[in-house]
Amino acid sequence: MNTISTQKKSKKLKITVQGDFNLQTKKMILSRLNPAIEKLVINLISCDRIDSEGVIFLHRWLQKGNKLQLIEPPAIFFEILEILDLDSSWDLEKIITD
Amino acid sequence: MDARFQILANEQIISPVCDFTYSWGVNCGLTNREALRFSVAVSELITDVILFAFPGDSKENFEIEFYHTFSHIEVVVSEMGEPFDPDRHTYDSNKALDEDDFDGAGFLLMRSFSDEFTFINKGKEGKEFRLAKNIQIHDIDELLQQSAVQREAEIRDEGDQESHINIEEFTIDRIKHTDAEDISKLFYRTYGYSYNKEDLYLPKKIEASVLAKDKLGVIARKKDGEAIGFFSVIPKDNSDIAEVAEAVVSPKYRRNGVMSSMMNRIIEIAKSQELTMLLGEAVTLHPVSQKVNNKFGYKTTAIELASMVNVKYKGFDEDYPQPISMALDFLPIFQPLRKTVFLPEKYSEIVLETYDELGMDIEPKESGAYHLAEKSDIDLEIDYSSSSSLIIVKRYGKDFLTVLSDMVSSLEEKSPQTILLDLPLGNSATPEQLSNITSLDFIYCGLLPQFHFNADFLRLQKVYSAIDFNIIDIYSEFGQKIKSFIADEYHIYSEEKQET
Numbered sequence: 337m338n339t340i341s342t343q344k345k346s347k348k349l350k351i352t353v354q355g356d357f358n359l360q361t362k363k364m365i366l367s368r369l370n371p372a373i374e375k376l377v378i379n380l381i382s383c384d385r386i387d388s389e390g391v392i393f394l395h396r397w398l399q400k401g402n403k404l405q406l407i408e409p410p411a412i413f414f415e416i417l418e419i420l421d422l423d424s425s426w427d428l429e430k431i432i433t434d
Numbered sequence: 435m436d437a438r439f440q441i442l443a444n445e446q447i448i449s450p451v452c453d454f455t456y457s458w459g460v461n462c463g464l465t466n467r468e469a470l471r472f473s474v475a476v477s478e479l480i481t482d483v484i485l486f487a488f489p490g491d492s493k494e495n496f497e498i499e500f501y502h503t504f505s506h507i508e509v510v511v512s513e514m515g516e517p518f519d520p521d522r523h524t525y526d527s528n529k530a531l532d533e534d535d536f537d538g539a540g541f542l543l544m545r546s547f548s549d550e551f552t553f554i555n556k557g558k559e560g561k562e563f564r565l566a567k568n569i570q571i572h573d574i575d576e577l578l579q580q581s582a583v584q585r586e587a588e589i590r591d592e593g594d595q596e597s598h599i600n601i602e603e604f605t606i607d608r609i610k611h612t613d614a615e616d617i618s619k620l621f622y623r624t625y626g627y628s629y630n631k632e633d634l635y636l637p638k639k640i641e642a643s644v645l646a647k648d649k650l651g652v653i654a655r656k657k658d659g660e661a662i663g664f665f666s667v668i669p670k671d672n673s674d675i676a677e678v679a680e681a682v683v684s685p686k687y688r689r690n691g692v693m694s695s696m697m698n699r700i701i702e703i704a705k706s707q708e709l710t711m712l713l714g715e716a717v718t719l720h721p722v723s724q725k726v727n728n729k730f731g732y733k734t735t736a737i738e739l740a741s742m743v744n745v746k747y748k749g750f751d752e753d754y755p756q757p758i759s760m761a762l763d764f765l766p767i768f769q770p771l772r773k774t775v776f777l778p779e780k781y782s783e784i785v786l787e788t789y790d791e792l793g794m795d796i797e798p799k800e801s802g803a804y805h806l807a808e809k810s811d812i813d814l815e816i817d818y819s820s821s822s823s824l825i826i827v828k829r830y831g832k833d834f835l836t837v838l839s840d841m842v843s844s845l846e847e848k849s850p851q852t853i854l855l856d857l858p859l860g861n862s863a864t865p866e867q868l869s870n871i872t873s874l875d876f877i878y879c880g881l882l883p884q885f886h887f888n889a890d891f892l893r894l895q896k897v898y899s900a901i902d903f904n905i906i907d908i909y910s911e912f913g914q915k916i917k918s919f920i921a922d923e924y925h926i927y928s929e930e931k932q933e934t
Contacts, residue, residue, distance in 0.1 A: 338449045352615060359481050360445040368788050385452060385470060387477040388539045396534065411467075412474060420539055421527030 341428045342368050352379040355388035365393070384410050395425075398423035404431050437500045443488035443515070445481070449563040451498065452477045455509065472567045475547035476509055478540040479563055485559070487515025506549070508818070514560035518554045555844040556814055559837065564818065571650045575846045599686050601656055606699045609651040609666070614640040616661035617653065624682050627830040649679060650707070652699045654692045662687040665696035665705065667712060675711040675884050676704060681726070697730050704767050710884050712765040717742075717755045724761055724909035732763035733791045734913030736880020737906070737920055740852050742820050757851060757899055759906050761913055764883055766792055775800055775859040775890060779869040781878055784919050785859075785892065788881040791912050797892075802862030807831040814841060821851040826886055830863045834871055842874055842896070850898055854879065856891040864892065875931075877923040880916055896922070 337350065342365075349368065353361060357380065376397060378385070388405075390391035398404055406413075409432065417423040436458065441447050452473040459469030480498070488494050494545070496513035525538035544551045551568040609617070617640050635744035643649050651666030663683040665674040683692045704712060714732050726736070740757035772795040777785050779800060789796050810831035823845050838855075845853055855876050857864050876894035887892045890906045903921040908914045 356449045356477070358445070358452075358477055359446050359484070360448060363445065385474055385477065385482065385774075387474050388536070388543050392536050392539060399534065412470060413469075414472075416543060419543060420525070420530065420536075422530065425531060426762055 338364070340364050340368075344368075344373070347373055348375040348377060349373045350377045350379070352371045352381075353383045355383065357383050357386040359387075359389040362389050362393045373402075375405070377405045377407070379407040380408060380413075386410060386413045386416065388416060388420070391420065391422070395422055398426070398431075406432050408434060435499055435501050435869050439498050440495050441480075443484050443492045443494050443496060443513075445484055446479055447483075448480050450923075451480060455785060456500075458500055459507060459567070462507045464507070464567065468567065471547040475551075475565050478544045479509075479511055479565060481509060481513065482518075482540050483513050485565075486518045487513050489516065503819075506566055508564055508566040510711045511563045512560060515671065516563070517554070520551075520563075527824070535612065539626055542564065548748075550818070552848065554814075554848065556841055557704065557813060559841065560810060560817070562814075564816075566818065574858065576816070580863055595646045601687060601690050602754045603657050603786060604662060604690070604692060605657075605688075606652050606695050607655070607657050608703070609642040609649070609664070610652050613653050613661070617664050618666055620661050620682055620684060621680075622651070623684055627755070639896050644740065650700070650703050651679075652678065652696050652703070654683070654696055656687075661755045663692040663930075665693070665700055667700055669707070670885075671715075671817075672886050673884055673888050674709050674711050675713055678712060678714040692725065694730075701765075701767060708768075708867050710766070710768045710888070712767060714763045715741075716761045716763055718759045718761055718908060721909040724763065724907075727763040727765075728910050730765065732765040733788075734761045734763050734908065734910050734916060735788050736762040736882060736893055737791065737908065737913070737916055738762065738852070738854065738879055738893075739895055739901050739906075739920070740886055741822065755903070756902060756905070757903070761908060762880060762882070764792060766794070766883075769794060769797075770799060770888070773860065773890070774799060774917075776800070776862045776864050777859065778865040778892070781892065782925070784878070784916065785881050785911075787915070789883075792883060794883060798919040799862070804830075804861070804866075806834070806863065808833075810837050812837060812841070816845075821849070822854065823850060823852075826856045826891075827861075828887075830861065832866050834867055838871060845910070847934070852898065853896045855894040855896070856886065857894065858886075859890045867894075868894075869933045875927055877927060878916075878920050 338361050340343070340354070340361060341352045343350040353360070353363060386409065393403060394406075396431075417426060437454070439451070441451065444816040455467045455476045459472050460466060464472065483496055487496070494515060496511060496515070496750070499510045501510070523538040523541055525536070525542040529535040529537070530539070541551070543926070544565060547570045548565040550564070554562040556562060604721045649666045649668055650771045651659055651664065655661050656662030658892045665681045666679045667677045669676045681693065682695070701712070712732070714723070714727045717729055718724070718737070738760045741760040742758050774797045776799050782798070782800065786798060807829050808826070808831055811829035812835055813826040813828065815826070817823065825841060831837070842853060857868060877898050879893040879895040882891045882893050901924060903917065906917060908917045
């Protein structure tokens with residue numbers, strides 16, 4: 337089952353995803369966002385599967401000029417970025433952390 | 435089928451279904467990485483169904499089915515939601531980057547993470563999506579990759595030893611899961627690696643099938659325990675008949691009555707299970723299987739043209755230049771009670787003769803009063819491996835011609851090899867409805883007694899490849915009559931098509 341836990345700190349929202357990052361997860365995250373939040377820190381250590389809903393959500397977040405930090409995304413995340421030809425527009429060295 | 439789920443169109447089910455897909459994929463032989471990628475393809479498919487077929491907070495259900503064979507797995511999603519066509523949604527990365535338009539991204543991932551993605555619009559019957567993934571079975575691959583020379587040498591060596599051996603005693607027993615390895619060896623000794631059902635080379639697959647009670651089978655053994663013959667039938671899902679799945683006797687022990695003894699035992703088992711008919715499908719590139727069926731009293735009632743892709747059989751190495759047609763041979767075990775059948779005029783004579791061949795007692799009528807239902811009830815089964823489809827009419831409705839035409843058009847977009855159409859002979863509307871669908875160019879295939887729901891069906895066929903009837907080898911006299919009846923109709927339609 338998909339769950340997320342969140343922790344808000346001024347303009348930053350820390351999210352831990354348990355399970356998949358899909359349509360349901362995206363909706364859960366959207367429900368916890370507000371206009372003041374500028375940075376998402378998403379812990380994906382316990383996420384094995386992400387699909388296009390997850391990747392496109394993150395891409396749009398960045399395109400709006402927001403900040404993003406991903407902790408240990410699953411291997412398939414990088415594969416999807418490449419298939420959708422989005423990898424060139426992502427500064428992965430900045431975004432990905434261990 | 436391994437599993438079927440009725441699912442509410444809600445995003446909460448995406449993860450559980452993907453988790454199931456992943457575990458099931460690994461169980462079927464995918465690597466962890468491939469199973470994960472395939473489960474993402476399923477995630478994309480379900481998400482698209484939820485978002486586009488059932489937009490808004492829908493309370494509708496859709497169906498997801500899981501199938502596997504020796505060499506691949508497939509997931510089929512059927513839904514009756516709003517129309518949408520994947521072919522109209524092509525992902526363009528420039529549009530994604532410049533215009534924030536990600537249309538088609540999900541379909542691109544489905545195609546990337548599976549080996550085959552197919553979409554069929556079934557008209558008013560909804561839509562069907564299929565994702566398939568091939569399984570790499572390394573041990574059998576290695577065997578198959580042995581050089582052809584080496585394999586032929588092995589088979590020749592066995593052939594040299596295959597002089598006939600008389601045996602006085604052998605036993606026939608119901609198969610147990612512990613017989614699996616002996617059955618695999620028996621097939622290898624008889625066919626090399628040329629038998630078209632790859633599962634039979636994998637003892638674990640046979641074991642699973644016996645344990646699941648999918649098969650009723652017997653094994654023949656010599657006194658010293660050596661397996662010398664195997665015969666199995668598979669009961670049909672929707673009727674009290676069973677189809678012969680495999681029948682083999684080790685070459686050197688043939689002509690000892692092993693096949694007859696196994697057949698008699700299978701008939702006993704079939705009687706105890708109250709099965710009414712056995713069906714044997716026999717290839718027509720040679721008459722051997724038909725001869726065996728004929729010897730045991732099977733009657734040819736139908737011929738399916740271009741029914742399977744060409745495969746090479748040991749001992750029949752020459753290239754066969756067209757898809758293989760099959761003779762459908764039925765052996766009545768119990769004669770069903772007398773029934774009324776409604777026969778279309780143009781097929782009345784041949785169908786009556788077929789009933790006569792089978793010794794079935796029927797009351798034939800050419801037409802009768804009937805009321806059409808509001809909606810037709812039609813099943814569609816697609817066999818993607820042979821590019822053939824089967825349409826089963828369960829009930830005629832006022833929309834019959836429209837629904838059938840839509841279904842055929844949609845199937846034709848996928849370049850089918852054949853489409854089969856089964857019409858219920860117990861339905862008084864069949865003669866008139868058949869005359870309404872002549873524009874669809876179906877031709878005769880044959881009679882299928884007790885075939886669906888223990889009722890008789892008229893099978894028609896539409897074939898999309900050129901057929902040379904001279905090389906369709908039919909053994910029985912009556913089978914030849916069916917063949918020339920089909921050939922005449924086929925040639926009339928072909929000439930009409932050329933003229934137009």
